[in-house]
Amino acid sequence: MDTSLFAGSVNASMILAVLPEILLLVLALVVLALDLSLRDEQRSSLGWITAGGLLVTILISLAVGRPGAESRFVWGGMLRHDWLGFTFKMMFLFAAAITALFSSELARMGKRGEFYLLMLASTLGMNLMASSADLIMLYLAIETTSIPLYVLAGFLTRDEKSTESGFKYLLFGAMTSAVMLYGFSLLFGFAGTSSIYGLAQGISSGQLPTGALFGCLLLILVGFGFKISVVPLHFWAPDVYEGAPTPIAGFLSTASKAAGFAVLMRVLLAAFPLNSEIAGYWVAIAAVLSTVTMTVGNFLALAQKNIKRMLAYSSIAHAGYALIGVVAASQLGMTSVVFYLVAYIFTNLAAFGVVAAFGRVAGSDDIAAYAGMSRRSPWLALALMVAFLSLAGMPPFGGFIVKFAVFAAAVNANLIWLAFVGVINSIIGLYYYLTVLKVVYLYRSEEEEKPLPVPASHTLALGLLVVGIILIGTVLAPWFGMSNTAAAGLF
């Protein structure tokens, strides 16, 4: 590794590289200050302020913080300022803004400043995850992301399920993170450097036996696999999603998962590059994980009675679909992963948003409770339909084109069997999504005369997401181009 990276003073371009993070920190402090000064009846504006602040952060970053055509290492090689990281950062900020809007009207959390503070801290961690170029930085970023999320999952302290959720998430997270840290330390020992981009060279010069390297790979994948909830590291997801406040479950299943994918792609391609002997191993592991994750996720989703648990299993399955692109291990493959995550974030946030809006009034997350929903609130039902059909991979919604992209990547890499596994799985997925839509549109219930008011913050967020889902699914070129640029940062 070039030592000059570690020298030199702070300059403007280094500041710009971490501009979103700086703005996030400022926003977090503003929220904290407001939390102390706002009177009780004004506090419902906290969610709006957070969302607005995030929007400003996105706009400023887009205006001045964009990376150049060349990827650069900044802050002593700790971070890499590239399009991959930048694209993911924008996605996290967006997801956080939407989550803030969803939370603002919810009881026992929407009016509490620390809720938003924790969420912003976690977003800050994700941003650093996406751009980390050093194992130590990466580990710190992952912990910065996770610890606030443990608290958020258990935020409803008087709700047994929520506290259980938070605690379970903490235990699983701590264990996998420890295993991953062990993998990091071994890699550091073998390669003599903690820089992710220096690992490959260090390893090859160290004449390391493939077996030892394979061991490191497995240890690291445990930590990453937990983040993206692949089978067999998925057990936490349904319990945590079910118990956590619904917007947080949505945040976990989208932003946190996307952050895991960003790290996974970066570390695999940088530390175990495709031209090395070890690459064949991680491709094979990813192929197995992808197949098992899709299949197990979809099959278990079939049996669920609680919509949040169903969405948890569905989001496990979606990690499997996205992994198809990783298995393809090509530029097209990585593009399709990024593209998949973009559409998935919009779609799954919308799904959880509807669940949050419905649960807020109905007080239940049982699928059976959704009977008659289309008569109570046709627009909310329509938003749910858009989200679920997009999850099922139906055009003209975003889910179609991105599934098309990952399957295309698989066929291009001659993984026709994997494409078939994917399409068969998407049929199983269609079945359980349609089952919910059937309840929403077809079944009657005694409560269908009761109004289902949707607060303005929810309406705005859901409107944005639905429009986004349709735009992703119909105006294809800009999104694909963006994903392609981001994926190019990996190679």
Next chain:
Amino acid sequence: MQFPILSVIIFTPIVAAVLILFIPAERKTEVRMTALAAATFALLLSLWAYFSYDVSAGGYQLLEKYTWLPALGISYQVGIDGMNAPLILLTGVVMFTGVLISWGIDDRPREFFAFLFILATGVFGVFVALDLFMLFFFYEIAVFPMYLLIAIWGWKETREYAAMKLTLYLFIGSVIALVGALAMYFSSGLGTFDMLALEQAGFSTRFQQIWFPFVFFGFAVLGGIFPFHNWSPDGHVAAPTAVSMFHAGVLMKLGAFAALRVGIMLMPEGAKMHMPWIILLSLVNVVYGAYIASVQNDFKYVIGFSSVSHMGLVAMGFATLTRNGMIGAGVQMFSHGVMTALFFAVVGMVYDQAHTRDIPRLSGFRKVMPLVAVAFIVGGLVSMGMPGFSGFIAEFPIFMGVWESHPWIAIVAAISIVITASYIIRIIGKVFFGTIPEEFDHHVHDVTVLDKVALVFLSGILIIVGVYPSIMVPMVESGVDKILALLGGA
């Protein structure tokens, strides 16, 4: 720039669907009027597109092309030729009559028409698509609203089961075909989904032979080919009338058409290898479908299985790979579409009045609804392939084609005509003639004016094509000649 007529046709229904969703739910009349206006507009445009097609010039006309996702070679590209022009017209006709017949739907008509029109956009899009990606895109749009339409407004007894079965069958078919399409895309090395370019890609014979069945059957599921036809009668029966009309009248053509355009036209060598056994499957469709139809007691199941039988003739015509067979199949797609829409309209009208579809219990409906009886008889004559009706124009060339290529199959298939005649005449005699039972005396009334308009319109088309085939046959011929050129003059 010339008026983008095909794009306007595609997007008219979906724009109307969005507008309809913005009308308050309780203003049902406005919803229906908007739907009718949009359907009329689409019908007029499809008539315009149909009659503006210049047969002597041939080839693809009214072309439009816009880049969509250039990085993957995806474009929005539409055009009509002799094969799809009649199908555009068919969709316009069924959409128009479907709206007329659905006037009486009172449970959430807003959502009903919105979903129906989203479906219509999908159908139009598939028929005119000249880009493979675009074809899939619209194909899926045409599939999913079906689920909700059947599950919400369908027949209570079987709707949930039938809707799910139909959706899963069709979705499985389409995703399998999708993998085949991706294989074609990457194997061609052209980096484009443009079907006009892929036609010339020159896939290796081996590639075509391996992938043809995936693509062909993936789509042919929707065309109702044996042994994947099982979803179709259940779906027809469970669906509300307008949806049955769309479903049997248009959607099944979607499958047959896509199997032709993507399967046969892009992989002609594969077609040559596999068609000899596919024709046997279509024979099962034709004869077995007709037989099952003849033993049903539920009026709607009879029509449902007759669709399986008649769609078998379409597949058989294509499978001969002869000029006559394909011309017949092309006309049959149109003729059967209109005919079966007429049949399902009649079944729906009888059921709405009698509240039963049990044939032994029905009798004498000619007296209260004479026009419905006449319409059914017209449809029946078409179905039997009587000269003077469009069915003859379609079925005669099919049998000629089959005779040229597989005489024995023609002989066996001809049995179906007799069986068809038997069940059609049985229904005419049983349902429409005779005396009307007392249980129906009070509550059975004649149909509304709108229903009559729809019936006359559909019957009229069947007769016009029957007595004046030049209105359609030369057009289909020009389309078939192009396919034959791809098949190497086979």
